Amino acid sequence: MENQEYNKSKVFIKNTIMQYLMVVAQYVFPLITFPYLTRVLATESYGVHTYMTSVVTYFQLFVDFGFILSSTEQIAKNRDNSGIIQKIFSDTVLAKLILFIVSIAALSILIPFQPILRCYPGISYLYMGTVFFSIFTADFLFRGLEKMEVLTYRFVASKFVSTCMVFVFVKSSSDLFWVPILNATGSLVAVIITWIHIYKKLNLHFVLPSVKNALIQIKKSTVYFVSNIATTAFGAFTTIVMGFSLNPVQISYWGTSYNLITTVQSLYSPITNSLFPHMVGKRDVKLVRKLLIIFMPIIVIGCIICLFGANLIITIMCGSEYLGGTTTFQLLVPVLLFSFPAMVVGFPLLGTFGHTKDVTKSTVITAIYHIAGIAFLYAIGKFTIEYIAILRSSTELLLLAIRLYYCRKYKLFISK
Numbered sequence: 001m002e003n004q005e006y007n008k009s010k011v012f013i014k015n016t017i018m019q020y021l022m023v024v025a026q027y028v029f030p031l032i033t034f035p036y037l038t039r040v041l042a043t044e045s046y047g048v049h050t051y052m053t054s055v056v057t058y059f060q061l062f063v064d065f066g067f068i069l070s071s072t073e074q075i076a077k078n079r080d081n082s083g084i085i086q087k088i089f090s091d092t093v094l095a096k097l098i099l100f101i102v103s104i105a106a107l108s109i110l111i112p113f114q115p116i117l118r119c120y121p122g123i124s125y126l127y128m129g130t131v132f133f134s135i136f137t138a139d140f141l142f143r144g145l146e147k148m149e150v151l152t153y154r155f156v157a158s159k160f161v162s163t164c165m166v167f168v169f170v171k172s173s174s175d176l177f178w179v180p181i182l183n184a185t186g187s188l189v190a191v192i193i194t195w196i197h198i199y200k201k202l203n204l205h206f207v208l209p210s211v212k213n214a215l216i217q218i219k220k221s222t223v224y225f226v227s228n229i230a231t232t233a234f235g236a237f238t239t240i241v242m243g244f245s246l247n248p249v250q251i252s253y254w255g256t257s258y259n260l261i262t263t264v265q266s267l268y269s270p271i272t273n274s275l276f277p278h279m280v281g282k283r284d285v286k287l288v289r290k291l292l293i294i295f296m297p298i299i300v301i302g303c304i305i306c307l308f309g310a311n312l313i314i315t316i317m318c319g320s321e322y323l324g325g326t327t328t329f330q331l332l333v334p335v336l337l338f339s340f341p342a343m344v345v346g347f348p349l350l351g352t353f354g355h356t357k358d359v360t361k362s363t364v365i366t367a368i369y370h371i372a373g374i375a376f377l378y379a380i381g382k383f384t385i386e387y388i389a390i391l392r393s394s395t396e397l398l399l400l401a402i403r404l405y406y407c408r409k410y411k412l413f414i415s416k
Contacts, residue, residue, distance in 0.1 A: 029159035031263055031317075033166045037179070038256060038318045045173035047248030048123075050255030051116050052180070054239035056127045059103040063131055066224025067092050067140050069347060071217065075144025082204060088217075089141050089198075090207045095214040095221075096135040104128065116243050123177050129184025136191045138198065145202075148274065154193045162186030223360050224347075238388060241374060245383060253325030254385045256318045261332045264302070265339055271295070272343045279352040285412060288349050292341055299340055306333045331389035335396045342400040345407050353412060362402040370395040 038046050071092045078084040107124060111117045117124050142150045162182045169178040198204050239258075242251050271291060279288075306313065310330045314322055350359045373391040377383045 029163040033163055034259065034263075035317050035319065036167065037170065038252075038322060040170060041173050041176060043252045043321060044248040045176050047250075047252035047255065048116060048120060049176060049179060050251055050259075051239060051243050051248070052120070052124065052127045053255075054237075055107075055110075055117065055124070056131060058237075058240075059107065059128065060131050060134065061225075062103055063096050063099045063135065064225075065095070065099055065218060066221040066226075067096065067217070068143065069224040069351075070221035071140035072144040074220075075141060076146075079145055085141070085145075086204050086207050087209075087213070089138060089204065090209040091213040091217045092140060093135060093138070093206070094209040094211070095217045098211070098214060099218070100132060100135055103131065114243065116248070120176075123180065126177060126180035126184070129180055130187045133184060133187035133191050137187070137194050141198070141204075150194075150197050150201075154190045154197075157193060158186040158188075158190035161189050223356055226360050226364060237371070238374065238392070242385075242388075245378070246385070250385060253322060253328060254388070256314070256322045257325040257329035257332055257385075257389070260313065260317060260329060261335055264306075264336055268340045268343055272346075272348055275344065275348040279348050283352060285349070288344060291344060295340060299337060303333050303337050306330075306336070325385070328385045328389045331386060332392060334393035338393075338396040338400045342396065342403055345403045345412075349412060350403065350406055350410075353410065355406060355410060358406045359403070362399055362406065365402060366395050366399040369398055 037049065041049060071088055074088050075085055078088070104125075107128065111121050111124055137154075139151060142148065162185055165182045165185065166179070169175060169182060239251065239254065242254060246254075275288070275291070307330055310326050311323065314326055314329060318325075346359050346362075347356070350356070370391060373395070374383070374388070377387050377391065
């Protein structure tokens with residue numbers, strides 16, 4: 001029994017390490033290109049890039065539709081049955097393909113009505129390239145099997161390719177169209193590596209799925225999708241709304257500040273992503289407590305550094321022409337403080353104890369609060385990036401408060 005406990009903990013630690021290495025691929029490689037793109041694209045073109053990325057984020061979440069949690073959970077529960085795994089895998093891929101077709105149709109309807117998209121219709125479709133290839137990367141499969149090393153190696157390879165090509169092909173604002181092309185190329189590399197591993201190493205095969213089963217997968221994932229899409233109200237939705245009233249330069253200030261915050265937030269994801277499948281099988285509340293005790297002091301110190309070193313951070317990472325976003329960045333720092341505990345007690349804790357609807361409810365409530373706050377700021381003439389940053393930080397605090405309320409309600413930290 002002790003050996004079994006040890007092995008489970010060892011798998012969790014290994015997957016967490018692999019998740020952190022994947023963060024290098026997902027965020028540090030883009031972080032290398034981030035200062036380069038902010039300079040060669042100039043503020044206006046970088047604002048367009050920020051806006052396009054935010055729009056595509058919505059479509060990416062729609063295509064993902066929460067499968068990263070629902071399908072992961074199904075595979076984790078059936079990891080010893082290859083027949084069921086192949087069926088879940090195939091049905092989920094078809095489900096994502098159906099949702100992608102719907103996304104392309106929605107984008108085509110949206111383009112004529114949005115000023116920035118209308119000015120760059122071709123580039124708008126190019127940004128959807130990464131969404132298309134994400135259909136076939138099957139992250140949920142490897143997460144469910146707790147084989148995070150595959151995702152790590154794959155992303156390192158794909159991001160290395162796209163990052164190197166950015167420095168070769170993107171030289172000025174006129175090269176903006178290369179950015180989505182190169183990102184899609186990196187995603188294609190990831191797809192090729194993924195399917196070779198699925199067939200050669202896992203000995204799994206794509207079986208003929210049915211539309212009916214694909215729709216069943218979508219139905220199962222709906223509660224996770226609602227939670228994920230509500231979360232975008234905090235970032236992507238806000239940026240999209242800005243496109244109707246703020247100019248690209250202001251959007252670039254917001255984009256650089258918010259990207260810096262989300263880059264730091266990405267360091268939390270390896271822990272929560274590894275914790276979820278671990279908690280599905282073990283419900284290790286003690287581990288949750290340990291993670292909070294260990295990491296919260298580190299996060300507090302990091303937040304203090306960000307507050308007092310904001311000017312230097314923005315100058316180094318983005319360039320002095322983006323110092324207009326310094327105050328916005330400082331006002332967003334509380335997001336870093338509140339988001340880690342909110343993430344940990346979300347699906348990894350409440351969700352695995354059968355309170356998925358409460359996690360979703362907490363996200364929806366805070367999303368409604370955030371959207372209402374944006375409407376209020378617009379109505380009183382205070383729709384500026386500084387006030388929006390204050391609203392964003394208060395939203396994260398509210399999310400944490402609601403989830404902690406549910407933890408206390410269900411006594412999850414007591415006698416576990």
